[in-house]
Amino acid sequence: QPVLTQPPSASASLGASVTLTCSLSSGYSAFEVVWIQQRPGKGPRFVMRVGPGGIVGSKGDDIPDRFSVLGSGLNRYLAIKNIQEEDESDYHCGTEHGSAKVFGGGTKLTVL
Amino acid sequence: QVQLQESGPGLVKPSETLALTCGVSGVSIGSDYWNWIRQSPGKGLEWVGNIYYSGNFRQNPSLTSRVTISVDASKNQCSLKLDSVTAADTALYFCASGNLDLWGQGILVTVSS
Numbered sequence: 001q002p003v004l005t006q007p008p009s010a011s012a013s014l015g016a017s018v019t020l021t022c023s024l025s026s027g028y029s030a031f032e033v034v035w036i037q038q039r040p041g042k043g044p045r046f047v048m049r050v051g052p053g054g055i056v057g058s059k060g061d062d063i064p065d066r067f068s069v070l071g072s073g074l075n076r077y078l079a080i081k082n083i084q085e086e087d088e089s090d091y092h093c094g095t096e097h098g099s100a101k102v103f104g105g106g107t108k109l110t111v112l
Numbered sequence: 113q114v115q116l117q118e119s120g121p122g123l124v125k126p127s128e129t130l131a132l133t134c135g136v137s138g139v140s141i142g143s144d145y146w147n148w149i150r151q152s153p154g155k156g157l158e159w160v161g162n163i164y165y166s167g168n169f170r171q172n173p174s175l176t177s178r179v180t181i182s183v184d185a186s187k188n189q190c191s192l193k194l195d196s197v198t199a200a201d202t203a204l205y206f207c208a209s210g211n212l213d214l215w216g217q218g219i220l221v222t223v224s225s
Contacts, residue, residue: 034211034212034213036157036212036215042217043206043215043216043217043218044157044206044208044215044218045215046212046213046214046215049211049213060213092156092157094157094159094212098170099145099162099170099210100159100162100170100172101147101149101159101162101212102159103149103156103157103158103159104156105156106156106157
């Protein structure tokens with residue numbers, strides 16, 4: 001089954017931009033990935049789904065236009081522009097193999 | 113508006129069975145399949161299992177067949193049972209829709225005597 005790899009942490013200054021990476025293991029370049037935001041002390045929230053060609057379907061409810069995704073090779077990216085304080089969260093990526101779900105370790109985004 | 117709400121005991125004794133329910137509102141539980149996902153303190157997300165309306169369910173093989181997931185269409189809810197729990201099963205437990213686009217707020221379950 002696929003393995004998803006995420007860097008444990010990232011940081012960006014208020015108003016800056018950041019790109020978070022989720023890497024699929026070899027052989028899974030056609031797979032889609034879901035990005036999930038989890039604010040401190042809150043439940044997970046769907047951001048959007050991304051495949052090798054970019055966004056799949058629609059963004060989650062109330063996800064700002066500042067959020068976008070890109071797919072390239074084995075990597076699935078979540079880009080955030082004009083970072084705000086409320087973007088400080090853990091960002092998880094997940095995929096599926098059959099109907100079983102697999103998650104990366106998550107990236108903690110700190111807003112400086 | 114579709115909402116998911118987990119409920120159940122917040123404290124379970126070691127070796128006993130953890131039992132949680134996910135109430136679904138705003139959509140029929142037969143319209144999708146449903147996942148249980150957990151998050152140990154300070155850790156990432158771990159898929160526990162999922163269930164289709166037909167009653168067929170799958171579990172994470174790492175949970176060594178301790179998982180049972182069921183659906184109650186009359187109550188529009190699904191349930192999770194995890195047998196023979198240990199401290200390692202202490203976690204926030206979430207239910208989520210099939211494609212992970214809807215999540216409950218989660219419930220913290222602590223395994224302790």
